[in-house]
Amino acid sequence: MIGLGDSLEIGRQSVGALAGQMRMDTSTPTPLIKRLEALGRVLRRRGETDERQVFVHLTRGGRALHAKAPEITACMVEGTGLTAEELHRLQDLLRRLSEGLQPA
Known part of the structure; x- marks a missing residue:
């Protein structure tokens, strides 16, 4: 959800x-x-001009949950046991790995 x-x-x-x-x-x-959507956090709607497209909107409940995202993220970061520098280095390595695995 974050x-x-x-x-x-x-x-x-x-x-x-x-x-x-x-x-x-x-x-x-x-x-x-x-x-x-079943939890009432988002709404899905088909495109008006192209019904093959599906658009997603946050509901009021979804926005309320999203407002708690910084608190949730902080708990997750704390749970890793990594320092901020280690976490940033890990994110960078994972991004580079992902980019390296993309087809040319």
Whole structure:
């Protein structure tokens, strides 16, 4: 939800755009989005001009949960036992690994 919330905070996003921002195949976030919709955190709507497109919006409940994201992230970071520098280095290494594994 944290990653989705960051993207959805600016308004509606297509599932394809969300997947791209998270470096996932378009079908990968769909089960998560469906679960979040069942929980009342997001709404899914078909595109008006192209019904193949699906757009996702945060609901009031989703925005409330997203407001807690910094607190949740802080708990997760603390739970790693890593220093801030180690965590940034790890993120950089994982980003480089991901980019290196992308097809040319």
